Amino acid sequence: MINKLISKIRKTNAPIVVGLDPMMKYVPEHIQKAAFSEFGETLEGAAEAIWQFNRGIVDAVCDLVPAVKPQIAMYEQFGIPGLTAFKKTVEYCKQKDLVVIGDVKRGDIGSTSEAYAVGHLGKVQVGGRSYYGLDEDFATVNPYLGSDGVKPFLKVCSEEKKGIFVLVKTSNPSSGELQDRLVKGTAEEGGEDRPLYEIVGRQVAAWGEQCMPSEGSYSYVGAVVGATYPEQGRILRKLMPNTFILVPGYGAQGGKGADLVHFFNEDGLGAIINSSRGIIAAYQQEQYSHFGGEGYADASREAVLAMREDIAAALDGRG
Amino acid sequence: MINKLISKIRKTNAPIVVGLDPMMKYVPEHIQKAAFSEFGETLEGAAEAIWQFNRGIVDAVCDLVPAVKPQIAMYEQFGIPGLTAFKKTVEYCKQKDLVVIGDVKRGDIGSTSEAYAVGHLGKVQVGGRSYYGLDEDFATVNPYLGSDGVKPFLKVCSEEKKGIFVLVKTSNPSSGELQDRLVKGTAEEGGEDRPLYEIVGRQVAAWGEQCMPSEGSYSYVGAVVGATYPEQGRILRKLMPNTFILVPGYGAQGGKGADLVHFFNEDGLGAIINSSRGIIAAYQQEQYSHFGGEGYADASREAVLAMREDIAAALDGRG
Numbered sequence: 113m114i115n116k117l118i119s120k121i122r123k124t125n126a127p128i129v130v131g132l133d134p135m136m137k138y139v140p141e142h143i144q145k146a147a148f149s150e151f152g153e154t155l156e157g158a159a160e161a162i163w164q165f166n167r168g169i170v171d172a173v174c175d176l177v178p179a180v181k182p183q184i185a186m187y188e189q190f191g192i193p194g195l196t197a198f199k200k201t202v203e204y205c206k207q208k209d210l211v212v213i214g215d216v217k218r219g220d221i222g223s224t225s226e227a228y229a230v231g232h233l234g235k236v237q238v239g240g241r242s243y244y245g246l247d248e249d250f251a252t253v254n255p256y257l258g259s260d261g262v263k264p265f266l267k268v269c270s271e272e273k274k275g276i277f278v279l280v281k282t283s284n285p286s287s288g289e290l291q292d293r294l295v296k297g298t299a300e301e302g303g304e305d306r307p308l309y310e311i312v313g314r315q316v317a318a319w320g321e322q323c324m325p326s327e328g329s330y331s332y333v334g335a336v337v338g339a340t341y342p343e344q345g346r347i348l349r350k351l352m353p354n355t356f357i358l359v360p361g362y363g364a365q366g367g368k369g370a371d372l373v374h375f376f377n378e379d380g381l382g383a384i385i386n387s388s389r390g391i392i393a394a395y396q397q398e399q400y401s402h403f404g405g406e407g408y409a410d411a412s413r414e415a416v417l418a419m420r421e422d423i424a425a426a427l428d429g430r431g
Numbered sequence: 432m433i434n435k436l437i438s439k440i441r442k443t444n445a446p447i448v449v450g451l452d453p454m455m456k457y458v459p460e461h462i463q464k465a466a467f468s469e470f471g472e473t474l475e476g477a478a479e480a481i482w483q484f485n486r487g488i489v490d491a492v493c494d495l496v497p498a499v500k501p502q503i504a505m506y507e508q509f510g511i512p513g514l515t516a517f518k519k520t521v522e523y524c525k526q527k528d529l530v531v532i533g534d535v536k537r538g539d540i541g542s543t544s545e546a547y548a549v550g551h552l553g554k555v556q557v558g559g560r561s562y563y564g565l566d567e568d569f570a571t572v573n574p575y576l577g578s579d580g581v582k583p584f585l586k587v588c589s590e591e592k593k594g595i596f597v598l599v600k601t602s603n604p605s606s607g608e609l610q611d612r613l614v615k616g617t618a619e620e621g622g623e624d625r626p627l628y629e630i631v632g633r634q635v636a637a638w639g640e641q642c643m644p645s646e647g648s649y650s651y652v653g654a655v656v657g658a659t660y661p662e663q664g665r666i667l668r669k670l671m672p673n674t675f676i677l678v679p680g681y682g683a684q685g686g687k688g689a690d691l692v693h694f695f696n697e698d699g700l701g702a703i704i705n706s707s708r709g710i711i712a713a714y715q716q717e718q719y720s721h722f723g724g725e726g727y728a729d730a731s732r733e734a735v736l737a738m739r740e741d742i743a744a745a746l747d748g749r750g
Contacts, residue, residue, distance in 0.1 A: 153558035183542045190548035191564035224504045231508035239472035245510035256575045258605030269590035284540035286577030294615040
């Protein structure tokens, strides 16, 4: 799946993933109205609204981008109907040949992580049969529990040819509270003190060494590093040369095109930039407001084109 | 809800939470058979089997224990039908007046954690109405993203009178890979180097200070500390005097009664011990094998009684 992601990035010339994180306040009135008139102001109505909203965006951008990243929390908040909309969204995106990164940030003790891995990326056994649960192509994983919590994902990824992105340095303002703490180096590590995100980054690189589709390629164990921390991105890029970096925080969270160059390798690959609000709610921004709610999907398409240009210009500019 | 938990612990004299983590291999044959004959060997069949399995256990132990802790991964692996069984289990346990701790280990950037908090503990807005999503009483939360990822939970907890347990030192073998790393102390902290779990523990205590139902009581911001690490439990108990500790890892994971005393305060409170496999799959252990699969729920009841005695003996023994 990492190879499919890379080949789609090459084909679209867009290292972009669209974050399908539909909050109700982003959903245009006409879609809300239609959904509520069918299902009432219920969880089912909300789920229908976000699903229809997603579908419009996916139809409008699927030829431009390699991947989407639905954030499961935005669906989980609407209970079972919301999770059903998540599943429908994943299925629809896969039909459109998009790579689907489930932003689920799961991670637990071994036997529990195994269940998450099976549920999101693999097949679960039921009697003599087996079934896919939510069936994303990639999942994001939280490293706080150590390798026990990550290895079950690697096993399923190897069987299913899928992948993960492990949280290393997240894009939010408080990410440094733990992730930037300076950790005493062990003799094995050369004794130097390093921030926690570097410790995690090194581990991601080490896991990745066992998870290469072919020698010298990118591994299917990626990392999450926020666009809002370009300096750390530069350091981590060097520490994890064969790791694909999923970069959230572009646009609405404050990350700019010029900040992104540090996340890419010399080959122009190695990173994929996420934008959620900036694309899916583009019609609510002044520069795309002429599209109006009815034209929200076209506004999203324009925003993708602008983002593609912004990134290309930044990469060209690095000489 | 923390006060309800405490009053139920006092009433039952059992600081015990039953982990409702139903793997298919724990579900007795007669339950699997009945479910599969109704729904086939499908995700719906599996979901029905784990729901019926849970119901039997809940009926058998609900007068003995204050709380249950369903691990959502074990349901999520069966996709939407599995999550529907999770919701049914939560609802049923609440009908039986059990406190429900959703072991969901969620945590994300601010706006996303808000959606998780709303989905698991609070109400989501749909047009002019609002609805509970999964509606647990407590949720477990991962701290890797820092306070941005935790504060939205505190807000919802304060509104809904619910609570969280933040992962501090988890029970699994590799938990030390990050959690035990020695972190350089800042001047503000007195300059001393401390393991990461202490940094997180201090933060949990600090969040808790803002989250007390009444002065000097236990806060509704709890901590997860594994029974498998009694020495760390002792340290954390002192660091977080007003924090309730959820202690996984008893029984099947290797934690023993004598290890548990360190997690309790002098008042005999301050900790609640989880056992999952040891209770729900008791009939598969030699000592309860005479119950057989048909008597699995009675075996679970016996295992709870034995666990209650083990803990009471350990607490008595500490003098």
